[in-house]
Amino acid sequence: MTKPMDxxxxxxxxxxxxxxVLNAAGVGHARLLKAGDSETVAAGELFTQSVxxxxxxxxxxxxxxxxxxYSAVDKLYNFHTCASMKRVTELIxxxxxxxxxxxxxLRDLESSRLFFRDEIFELKRDLFELIGHxxxxxxxxxxxxxxxxxxxxxxxxxxxxxxxxxxxxxxxFVEPARAFYYVPPEKLIDTHDKIxxxxxxxxxxxSRPLRLMISGSIAADGDRRLxxxxxxxxxxxxxxxxxxxxxxxxxxxVKETGDPLLALADGYLDQAPCTRMKTLQDNVNFAGQLxxxxxxxxxxxxxxxxxxxxxxxxxxxxxxxxxxxxxxLDLSSDYSGNDYGQIKTRIKAFIEVINARRSKKNxxxxxxxxxxx
Amino acid sequence: MKYRxxxxxxxxxxxxxxxxxxxxxxxxxxxxxxxxxTGKDIFVTLIxxxxxxxxxxxxxxxxxxxxxxxxxxxxxxITSTGYGRIALSFNDxxxxxxxxxxxxxxxxxxxYPEARTIIDIGGQDSKAIKVxxxxxxxxxxxMNDKCAAGTGQFLEKAAVLLGITLDQMGTYAxxxxxxxxxxxxxxxxxxxxxxxxxxKGARVNDSEAVANIAAGIHYSAARRVSNLLGRIGTExxxxxxxxxxxxxxxxxxxxxxxxxxFIPTTFDMIYAGALGAAVYATQxxxxxxxxxxxxxxxxxxxxxxxxxxxEQEQRAFIDKTDGRKKGRLFLRLYTAGSA
Ligand code: SF4
Numbered sequence: 054m055t056k057p058m059d060x061x062x063x064x065x066x067x068x069x070x071x072x073x074v075l076n077a078a079g080v081g082h083a084r085l086l087k088a089g090d091s092e093t094v095a096a097g098e099l100f101t102q103s104v105x106x107x108x109x110x111x112x113x114x115x116x117x118x119x120x121x122x123y124s125a126v127d128k129l130y131n132f133h134t135c136a137s138m139k140r141v142t143e144l145i146x147x148x149x150x151x152x153x154x155x156x157x158x159l160r161d162l163e164s165s166r167l168f169f170r171d172e173i174f175e176l177k178r179d180l181f182e183l184i185g186h187x188x189x190x191x192x193x194x195x196x197x198x199x200x201x202x203x204x205x206x207x208x209x210x211x212x213x214x215x216x217x218x219x220x221x222x223x224x225x226f227v228e229p230a231r232a233f234y235y236v237p238p239e240k241l242i243d244t245h246d247k248i249x250x251x252x253x254x255x256x257x258x259x260s261r262p263l264r265l266m267i268s269g270s271i272a273a274d275g276d277r278r279l280x281x282x283x284x285x286x287x288x289x290x291x292x293x294x295x296x297x298x299x300x301x302x303x304x305x306x307v308k309e310t311g312d313p314l315l316a317l318a319d320g321y322l323d324q325a326p327c328t329r330m331k332t333l334q335d336n337v338n339f340a341g342q343l344x345x346x347x348x349x350x351x352x353x354x355x356x357x358x359x360x361x362x363x364x365x366x367x368x369x370x371x372x373x374x375x376x377x378x379x380x381x382l383d384l385s386s387d388y389s390g391n392d393y394g395q396i397k398t399r400i401k402a403f404i405e406v407i408n409a410r411r412s413k414k415n416x417x418x419x420x421x422x423x424x425x426x
Numbered sequence: 427m428k429y430r431x432x433x434x435x436x437x438x439x440x441x442x443x444x445x446x447x448x449x450x451x452x453x454x455x456x457x458x459x460x461x462x463x464t465g466k467d468i469f470v471t472l473i474x475x476x477x478x479x480x481x482x483x484x485x486x487x488x489x490x491x492x493x494x495x496x497x498x499x500x501x502x503x504i505t506s507t508g509y510g511r512i513a514l515s516f517n518d519x520x521x522x523x524x525x526x527x528x529x530x531x532x533x534x535x536x537x538y539p540e541a542r543t544i545i546d547i548g549g550q551d552s553k554a555i556k557v558x559x560x561x562x563x564x565x566x567x568x569m570n571d572k573c574a575a576g577t578g579q580f581l582e583k584a585a586v587l588l589g590i591t592l593d594q595m596g597t598y599a600x601x602x603x604x605x606x607x608x609x610x611x612x613x614x615x616x617x618x619x620x621x622x623x624x625x626k627g628a629r630v631n632d633s634e635a636v637a638n639i640a641a642g643i644h645y646s647a648a649r650r651v652s653n654l655l656g657r658i659g660t661e662x663x664x665x666x667x668x669x670x671x672x673x674x675x676x677x678x679x680x681x682x683x684x685x686x687x688f689i690p691t692t693f694d695m696i697y698a699g700a701l702g703a704a705v706y707a708t709q710x711x712x713x714x715x716x717x718x719x720x721x722x723x724x725x726x727x728x729x730x731x732x733x734x735x736x737e738q739e740q741r742a743f744i745d746k747t748d749g750r751k752k753g754r755l756f757l758r759l760y761t762a763g764s765a
Contacts (some may be wrong), residue, residue, distance in 0.1 A: 081742075081743055121744045228733055229729060232735060235736050236739050237739075241735075248732065385571070399569060402525040402527035402567060405524065405527070406563070406565070409563035413561070
């Protein structure tokens, strides 16, 4: 259903943006999540330094190139997540009105929660200016309930992948997951419910494929290279994602009672953490737990080149996977596409390592732990 | 070239046999190598990699068949590795592909089973590999990033800058008493360092300066490679494979930096990848596995609808700007007309 012409459109980048407030405001909203091609990245690089990650360059590049989806935005809201995205958000001010909000990173502190609540209040107040009418608390609460239903549905769809022979590939799972950011919940709940039921009914027969988890930096829309190689070419299956464009944001739900803004502050701070949040150990532990929960044979820990967060925090992740005896491939990536062959070689070798390990079941400890590329 | 297996393995049992000859191909970025394995002989050959991988592969096979005096129809299996491993197809001989990482490990293991850590430096990349001594399988590996530092390409460029051949550079380096310090990890910057060092050195004693720079270059590349080793940990015995393994300057620089020496090899380890591929060929032939394009790309119908829904919503999001633009355009025309 097309929105009325005069409806405002809001864009955002990060999974720490409380969609409940946006939806309650009745604005059209979308996550600006495209992985740009080399031209978009180059367009973005005119504004940034070369050492920004390709995703942040794509974000500003999309605006600079006049991507119609990005240009449609009446206002961009973004939370200060990482330094690159903060700077990029500020630069986008040259294209569309921008509101930069703060995201406290110290999750353990009570004061962080109150502070984040204030920031969400500020988001609500600013939206009021944009749309010209109040957003009632009860309406926000209603949205919390709706989004929770969706989160649970997406998580349930994901959990079907715990079967020995998952009824849905990693590449297909991306679709219901990303729909969350474009399709309003009132439309999506029904669709997702159908998807879940259809997939549940798929027979579980068949052999167990090689099961993998992708962990690390954002896997933006269009950045499907790894999935193509892993599933399309190698016949392995990505059964779970520990990144913010996969299962991760749907792992937990938001409290449905009490002050809705505080519930959102808690809910978003308590979502499966990103490495930008403290403590890092929470994130590391979560990644390990997720890998075990989905019984993966190996993990690809991927970071976008020059990422100031995932690039620097990879060591504790690699060590942790190693300590729980899950082989891990350390991979850096960008949007240039010219390293396809190299990435493929590393992945294939990693799969050879896992297979060798699997065939040598009686478990000696000379077995692969970590591969870096 | 023909070798007898027992030249390398002596009386040790050889577990990698198949009842027919097999071929391993290693198509590198510069040179392509082929190994034909019978129960008792190893035939090796090397050619420059051509533009078309299939032609290069066919040429290698042709040469090997002549060398070994074997008919094409007798070949039991071909395993290919390296740069161009993907593009090949043979309709008369069962064929599959294994990565160069596994092949180098297996090639080194087959002849030198005591090896535990392998350094492989080729034209385009360098790798550190930890191998399982019991079966030649890879336990862990680290590979260089997409830049050329620490690869054959880097050395080649430097040789050109010094105006000597690659072979000369390696021997020159060994004569150096005080290697030049080349700090750059990046070819482009190292190049300019070499140029400025050269400009300085020329005034004193050219051949000594060249030797020092050549040694400096090898150390710079070796540092990069020993970093890779640092990521997987160095466990002796070490073995050096790949095209650069014949470069004495590099071997020396690596041994100095690692503080360990390489297992001396009588087999030319530029063929390690192709030999490993041939060993895999014997195993795969015995198991009867040919190339499997195991892929899962059938999309479940349940999720196709969702793509449409997303697209529809995205279009609606965009359409609104078009509407606004049309509106504005209309407004402007209207004012222009009334003026
Ligand atoms: S990949 Fe890293 S640098 Fe880029 S936006 Fe994400 S956290 Fe920031």
